[in-house]
Amino acid sequence: MSDFHIHDVTIIGGGPAGLYTAFYCGMRALDTHIIEAQPDLGGKIHAYPEKIVWDVGGLPPSSGKQLMDQLVAQAETFHPAITTNEKIIHVEKDETGLFRLEAETGGIYYSRAVIIAVGHGILHAQKLDIEGAEKFELSNLHYTVQQLERFRDQKVMISGGGNSAVDWANALCPIASEVTVVHRRDEFGGHERHVQEMKESEVNVQTPFALSGLHGNDEGTAIERVLCTNLETNESMEKEVDAVIVNHGFQMEFELLENLQLQTEENKILVNEQMRTNIEGLFAAGDITNHQGKVHLIAGAFVEGASAANSVKQFLEPGAGAKAMVSSHNERFAEKNQEIQKNLLSKQL
Incomplete structure (x- = not known):
């Protein structure tokens, strides 16, 4: 499969970091594409669907499957393009600054910016x-x-x-x-x-x-x-x-990183506080990154995803604000809020 539509941003990886990043890119009105190597979104959470997750802020103890389903639903809020079962093996930037992403199947995708959110890479059980x-x-x-x-x-x-x-x-x-x-x-x-x-x-x-x-x-x-x-x-x-x-751990596949001239350390992409890599227009978020103050929690991946989305917005539109309005004041939610309030009112009546 190929997609000749040029997206504002393509997120490589559909785990927790990639999914929340897609949601936040939607808050920034970015034309977003998620590409995931596995058949389904959710990332490593697929390895423990019944495990109880306690450490996501504001969320009661939830099974891996519940968390995964909620992350996917949230990511779909602003209708990003989603491609699964497609492993990106090569990314290059042309002389115009456009990114060309090549998949193992031969599929070609184009994007003005890229966020790598592949977690620990493609995992294979040991x-x-x-x-x-x-x-x-x-x-x-x-x-x-x-x-x-x-x-x-x-x-x-x-x-x-x-x-x-x-x-x-x-x-x-x-x-x-x-x-x-x-x-x-x-x-x-x-x-x-x-x-x-x-x-x-x-x-x-x-x-x-x-x-x-x-x-x-x-x-x-x-x-x-x-x-x-x-x-x-x-x-x-x-x-x-x-x-x-x-449970002897996982073998991790980082073929994508081997084809990019990224600064890395122990198979982690080095980023600054804005989630910028050494390649202009290419950002990263989640477990694949390393930086000072790194927090290895799903909640930490959410913060990095939002930071990466904000950096993409300013990279593509230098005059744009540094961050999105919070959801309670963001106009992109106005219609959705009215719909939710209407449903709540109908249930009360």
Whole structure:
């Protein structure tokens, strides 16, 4: 697919940073295009749709799916163009200052400015390095938890020590009949409070252990027993399981950055306080960025997205204001507010 329409701004990435940035670009009356490499918008949140998110300001504890759905709905407020399943692999700027974006499919897109909001890059779950493991991926070997309920009354083993592994253990503890967590180190990388909660619960925590073997049922279609090895003593233990969840992190793909002459540091784009990169007209927001005072929260990504949108507006229209009016006073919401108020009144009557 190609789009010969020249957008004011193209946002590469449809995760939380990209979605909020699109909304704020709409507040600045920018003709906006979102391009996402995955089939659906939402970014990394797809990896934990049932995980509860607590740290978005003003939002009650919400599941990943709820947050994702709300972000997508908000991003669509001003009707940006949205293209999914399209991986941008090359961006170049011509002599007129116009950006040409090339996709892996051969699709070509044009934009006056670009905001990169690809998060941690294109993520691929780190697969279990045990021979034959892949044959169980269609049955009971999981790399993410899409539905907690499917593990009800099951014996579950979780391999990993990061936030997701700890959170899944805590969430599954009251649902599964048994939860065992194996981790290569005694220390866990999850949030301290959640780690403490796990250790004080009925979760069976085994360290320093690693999965070393998978034994299938008679038909060879599902894992029936798991072999774990103590990394200090080399002793092994075997456990019966109904399901195995592996959270060994993600492999990150940064092909786009490799094709741009951007200043980077440890696969992060260096930006200033206005989210400007070293390439004029190209901005960045979210987890892909690094700058002084960086806050690695979804709320931080929202602020960076708004700053990037404001910078785009002033880049394209040097006389424009530095920021949008707040939503309660922004004229772009006048008609929408009347519609909402009318619906509220009709419900009261």
